Amino acid sequence: MPDWTPDLSGPVPLYRQIAAYIRGKIGSGSWPPGTKLPPQRTLARELGVNRSTVVAALGLLAESGLIEGRHGGGTAVTRPGNGEGGRGSWLAYVEEGRHYPNLPAIQAINRLEFSPGLIRLGTGEPGPDLLPGTEMAAVMAELAQGPLPLPYEEPLGSLRLRRAVSAELARSGINAGPSSILILSGALQGFQLISLGLLPKGSSIVLEKPSYLYSIHAFQSAGVRLHGLAMDDRGLIPEELEPAAARTGAALLYTIPSFHNPTGIVMDLERRQQLMEKTDALGLPVLEDGAYQELWLDAPPPPPLKAMDRSGRVLHLGTLSKSASPGLRIGWIAGPEPVIQRLADIKMQTDYGASSLSQQAAAIWLEKGLHDRHTETLRMKLRERRDLLLALLERHFAGLASWNRPSGGFYVWLRLKHPLPLPKLFHAALAEGLLLNTGDLYDRSDSRHLRLSFSYASPAELERGIARLAEVIRQFGGQV
Known part of the structure; x- marks a missing residue:
């Protein structure tokens, strides 16, 4: 997508400015041979011009032999010579890695969310006017008054933050000490660590259908299959669990019991108890996504599944992204200590820990009651x-x-x-x-x-x- 906009008041015609911009992208290697250009309507919207202006610009580039229409539709940067050129280009590897690309619609949404006017x-996520900018600025100012936390944190994350998260979880009935908590670079990382560190390739997950998890490829890219379970207005139906688990050989159940994404359904207390009994009988571990549980509007939801867990079968994911700050990239996962240690080891191999500055800011945020x-x-x-x-x-x-x-x-x-x-x-x-x-x-x-x-x-x-x-x-x- 464009990282530039034309000068609407400049002396150079707009279509020539756009052609020069694309020519520069091609000449610098940013758009190597074979790169597919965005659709004309998308380019026009992103550049703030009429589609006819984009068509004229692309016409100039086509006349120069820099781009061409593709047989399957769209326009792409031409390959040199007989079309077999471009060897050694990274473009050949773009979709060859093990991690699946996002769904095309998700890719489009991720780009378009930063387009003005939409x-x-x-x-x-909360809109900018719902985020605590003034309060978070005060936290950052306090952080700057002492020695800045510039070194790495320990594998589980900042002990100060883990203590604060432990106290926060206790308010919802979850008993998890600091050694049972891993600080994440956003809750989404928890899915990636679990798929890499705990699940064998070819294993299966049962989950609600529809579900947020279908919109990302954290598990599928690791060779893990997803199998959806029916829901009613009380959430996941426990009777669906046993035959599905037997049929798929499920390795775990993923669920969002409080304010489910996307349906908004809240699993009631009786249904949660039934679900815990059923998974206990099946010996089925549970991954509970608690991203929305504190965002009740009418009444608090029932206690999390993790609050009912006495045998260490539930991993509980939480985050600050849905309430305080998506940009802090702070989440956590609570569970049995050996499992948390395993996930921490995988995390150290991937990013060597979440931002130290963000972790200390989050600790202050929680300790001072600002979050509440x-x-x-x-x-x-x-x-x-x-x-x-x-x-x-x-x-x-x-x-x-x-x-x-x-x-x-x-x-x-x-x-x-x-x-x-x-x-x-x-x-x-x-x-x-x-x-x-x-x-x-x-x-x-x-x-x-x-x-x-x-x-x-x-x-x-x-x-x-x-x-x-x-x-x-x-x-x-x-x-x-």
């Missing part, structure tokens, strides 16, 4: 935005869809009245300045759901975005 209706105060305020603001989104859906989506009323987290799980080709809907919405997370990211067979977030877009953006989205769906054929 209304982000699916983003799963901020989370209380955040819940209030999220509650207001949830209620606004629900009111907007009532106004604009009557007859188009049905939806849940989430009691926490970030998401409304919208079910369209009629199935639609969701990839095409994604692009139709994008053309109207709306960035969506469609249900097929979380269940490949889905053709009816959208994950709408009320955590990122401002109230004014939600009002414009939901009205515009309803019109896109009507034009797309979703009207009754």
